[in-house]
Amino acid sequence: MILILSKPDDASVEKVMDWLRQCDYPCVRLDPIDLIEQASFCSLYPEKLEVGQKVIDVTQVHAVWYRRMSNFTDSKYFEHNKKKLVKQAIAQLSQEYNAIAEGLPALLPQAYWLNTPLNDNVNKLQVLSIARQCKLQVPATFIVSTRVRLAKLLKEFALIYKSVYNSIFMKVDQGFYTMYTQEITQETIQRLDTTFYPSLVQQKIEKLYEIRSFYLEGQFYSMAIFSQQDKQTQVDFRQYNRQNPNRFVPYQLPSNLESKLTQLMQQLHLNCGSIDLIKGIDGQFYFLEVNPIGQYGMTSNPCNYNLDQIIAQHLIKQDLAYEKKAIH
Amino acid sequence: MRQDYFVLFACCIPVKGHSRSTICDLQRNSFELIPNILFEILTEHEGKAMQTIFATYHHEYNREIEEYLDFLVEKEYGFYSAEPQSFPKLDLTWHNPFPVTHALVDFDEKSKHPLPHIVKQLTAMFCPAIELRFFHAPSLEVLENTLQTFQDSPFRSVQMIAGYSKDLTIAQLTALAYQYPRLQSLVIHSTPSENIPASSDISIPHLTFIEQNLSSEACCGNISPRYFTVNRQFFTEAQTFNSCLNRKISIDKRGFIKNCPSMTQHFGHIEATSLADVVKQQAFQKAWHISKDQVTTCQDCEFRYVCHDCRAYVANPGNALSKPAKCRYNPYEATWEAATIG
Ligand code: SF4
Ligand code: SF4
Numbered sequence: 080m081i082l083i084l085s086k087p088d089d090a091s092v093e094k095v096m097d098w099l100r101q102c103d104y105p106c107v108r109l110d111p112i113d114l115i116e117q118a119s120f121c122s123l124y125p126e127k128l129e130v131g132q133k134v135i136d137v138t139q140v141h142a143v144w145y146r147r148m149s150n151f152t153d154s155k156y157f158e159h160n161k162k163k164l165v166k167q168a169i170a171q172l173s174q175e176y177n178a179i180a181e182g183l184p185a186l187l188p189q190a191y192w193l194n195t196p197l198n199d200n201v202n203k204l205q206v207l208s209i210a211r212q213c214k215l216q217v218p219a220t221f222i223v224s225t226r227v228r229l230a231k232l233l234k235e236f237a238l239i240y241k242s243v244y245n246s247i248f249m250k251v252d253q254g255f256y257t258m259y260t261q262e263i264t265q266e267t268i269q270r271l272d273t274t275f276y277p278s279l280v281q282q283k284i285e286k287l288y289e290i291r292s293f294y295l296e297g298q299f300y301s302m303a304i305f306s307q308q309d310k311q312t313q314v315d316f317r318q319y320n321r322q323n324p325n326r327f328v329p330y331q332l333p334s335n336l337e338s339k340l341t342q343l344m345q346q347l348h349l350n351c352g353s354i355d356l357i358k359g360i361d362g363q364f365y366f367l368e369v370n371p372i373g374q375y376g377m378t379s380n381p382c383n384y385n386l387d388q389i390i391a392q393h394l395i396k397q398d399l400a401y402e403k404k405a406i407h
Numbered sequence: 408m409r410q411d412y413f414v415l416f417a418c419c420i421p422v423k424g425h426s427r428s429t430i431c432d433l434q435r436n437s438f439e440l441i442p443n444i445l446f447e448i449l450t451e452h453e454g455k456a457m458q459t460i461f462a463t464y465h466h467e468y469n470r471e472i473e474e475y476l477d478f479l480v481e482k483e484y485g486f487y488s489a490e491p492q493s494f495p496k497l498d499l500t501w502h503n504p505f506p507v508t509h510a511l512v513d514f515d516e517k518s519k520h521p522l523p524h525i526v527k528q529l530t531a532m533f534c535p536a537i538e539l540r541f542f543h544a545p546s547l548e549v550l551e552n553t554l555q556t557f558q559d560s561p562f563r564s565v566q567m568i569a570g571y572s573k574d575l576t577i578a579q580l581t582a583l584a585y586q587y588p589r590l591q592s593l594v595i596h597s598t599p600s601e602n603i604p605a606s607s608d609i610s611i612p613h614l615t616f617i618e619q620n621l622s623s624e625a626c627c628g629n630i631s632p633r634y635f636t637v638n639r640q641f642f643t644e645a646q647t648f649n650s651c652l653n654r655k656i657s658i659d660k661r662g663f664i665k666n667c668p669s670m671t672q673h674f675g676h677i678e679a680t681s682l683a684d685v686v687k688q689q690a691f692q693k694a695w696h697i698s699k700d701q702v703t704t705c706q707d708c709e710f711r712y713v714c715h716d717c718r719a720y721v722a723n724p725g726n727a728l729s730k731p732a733k734c735r736y737n738p739y740e741a742t743w744e745a746a747t748i749g
Contacts (some may be wrong), residue, residue, distance in 0.1 A: 327434065329497060371451055381418060382417070
């Protein structure tokens with residue numbers, strides 16, 4: 080049986096489950112947040128997992144797909160108690176929840192895990208350093224906190240700014256913030272204070288196109304993104320232009336680059352993820368970053384890669400293989 | 408010449424017709440008409456260096472060829488590149504996990520087939536989309552009960568058309584749409600022209616009033632550029648399957664199970680036959696596999712992968728593979744005829 084750990088509104092999970100259903104393959108879905116939302120019981124030995132009415136027979140689970148789970152602050156528990164609790168208590172409870180969710184692999188140590196919470200948070204700087212060890216080209220990268228230093232760098236390189244931590248959406252009262260990759264200009268520098276919060280600054284690569292590659296156990300499903308025609312998306316294609324969408328087309332990476340990237344993924348202990356690259360006008364490929372649990376739909380759909388079915392089949396294959404292993 | 412090769416973006420696919428061709432842009436949902444000579448350059452000489460292409464035409468048309476291709480670059484259908492091998496074509500296989508992708512159920516005032524019974528069976532097949540056509544004017548209560556049937560079902564889209572009645576107010580219908588978010592569109596047909604509300608009076612996009620009288624299944628099967636669909640799903644499905652009937656199941660207003668309500672052939676009555684059994688039958692699936700490439704005239708038409716097919720109303724009833732009767736396009740002359748059908 081396949082276990083899927085995810086938020087309830089994950090569209091990719093829905094689609095993979097459609098394929099599993101088509102094969103009549105047993106599968107359960109669990110949002111770890113239910114562990115705090117509902118009466119739950121978990122025993123490490125003998126292995127048991129009960130969440131509300133759901134009793135998950137963990138001994139029957141041989142493959143697990145780990146997607147993003149809900150945050151503590153999404154929970155009803157938090158909603159009900161946030162006024163009563165002091166900030167520190169919230170932080171502590173949130174960490175407790177994360178630790179439980181991240182501990183789920185302990186309950187299923189013999190199962191195959193497609194992505195795991197254990198190495199979900201990759202550090203961008205660490206990744207860049209390992210990428211270099213794998214002989215991948217990476218843009219010059221700095222952490223800067225003074226205007227003088229930034230001005231000096233700008234004389235040497237064109238520069239962009241990005242977040243060190245995951246550049247996911249931040250929820251604020253008025254809506255969402257996203258930290259887009261942004262270009263640094265003379266004007267930006269003039270607007271800055273003499274010192275500022277340490278920021279990740281990278282050499283801006285003049286690009287022919289961007290590449291996003293979905294990696295699954297040694298296989299690459301790559302896509303080129305042509306955003307150059309369009310000023311609005313030149314620095315970061317996520318700043319979407321709805322009138323004239325960028326071109327997203329299938330792409331074939333050179334095989335020596337694929338083997339370097341495979342090496343990188345292996346060193347990061349990631350069996351699945353989305354890799355961002357740039358093809359520079361100098362003809363070189365530059366590695367930018369990797370997201371362990373990418374929204375692969377944005378690659379799969381335009382390129383007709385059919386990744387939902389491929390992932391479903393992969394999970395089935397692994398579930399059967401690990402089940403066999405468990406019997407012997 | 409900037410680079411050696413011209414490459415079409417993989418989502419821009421040339422389709423050849425008898426007298427002209429199209430480039431179907433599956434990402435921007437549009438198409439461009441191009442002359443057949445350009446189709447030839449883009450397909451027969453695909454992947455060849457520009458100089459080789461020039462030589463094929465004995466260097467007589469270098470300037471024209473370059474102008475054509477520059478035009479395609481300007482319109483963002485393609486680009487010049489030194490590495491055409493890095494840009495594979497789009498795989499045009501259609502993938503879909505559902506044994507039935509959409510259902511069509513008709514009603515008139517005399518209909519007796521109970522919807523819950525049908526919905527239950529479709530739910531067991533995980534059918535994601537359903538269209539309900541009321542040829543008459545149902546009451547608000549009927550509409551409400553109908554939508555209620557879909558609560559807690561896995562349907563992702565419910566579309567309805569219903570006849571106009573002065574008892575159905577915009578406010579009521581709007582409230583209905585809010586209450587049932589699965590309702591993706593509600594079209595009120597046979598609306599007297601003086602009662603068609605101004606669009607500013609309607610606050611939700613999926614409610615439309617039309618004058619057209621859709622009081623029987625014979626209103627279906629119209630072919631027009633207005634109904635062309637240019638996207639990846641449609642285009643890939645149309646490569647091998649029927650663009651109207653593939654994985655569709657219908658229940659006509661008398662409760663007979665059919666590929667499409669307008670067809671005469673039925674596969675049993677909903678009272679006595681299970682939908683799952685019908686779907687499995689080869690005879691039922693036959694219509695699914697009639698692609699445009701098999702239909703006479705359509706197979707020579709540059710719109711064949713963006714145009715809905717119709718198998719119920721065909722130009723020559725003696726030939727199941729003749730083109731849709733309600734199409735007025737003649738791909739041999741590249742003209743839309745005003746009145747003649749055929
Ligand atoms: S086959 Fe023709 S009449 Fe039947 S549903 Fe399709 S378009 Fe309508
Ligand atoms: S000839 Fe066929 S494909 Fe062309 S417009 Fe008419 S119905 Fe559509």
